Amino acid sequence: MKFDPNSNLVYSTDTGRISPSQVEKVIPEGDGIIRIHKESKGRKGKGVSVIKGLALDEKNLKTLAQKLKKQCGCGGTVKDFNIEIQTDNRELLKSLLEKLNYTVKLAGG
Incomplete structure (x- = not known):
């Protein structure tokens, strides 16, 4: 068996190997308030x-992200x-x- 560094295999002592399709992504529940943070750590000084x-x-997150990116005229992504x-204009995002x-x-910030 060859080692593949790009493989995302997960092992469980209960069931053995688990394919990525078996892993469910649970949507985190919030308190109903959307928070906009400003971060620049680990981004070479560029603020997001x-x-x-x-x-x-x-x-739905990707659809909303597309709409916000188009309105702001900048890039962005969905993670976790x-x-x-990729903008510092939080007031525009808020509105x-x-x-x-x-x-x-x-x-924050």
Whole structure:
């Protein structure tokens, strides 16, 4: 058997090897308030706005991220049920999310 560094195999003592399709991703539940954080650690000084607390599945998160990126005119991604938008303009993100009937707070930085 060859070792494949790109393989994401998981082993459980109960069931043995688990394929990625067997692992369920649980949507984290929040308190109903969306928080927009400003982060620059580990990004070579480039600031990003991280939107946390959205209780949406991955498909809906990606759709919302696309809409926000288009409105802001910048890039971004979805990681670990958080949306990262490559902008420091948190006020614009807050107003866009409030138009979509979310309760939004600016947190950190």
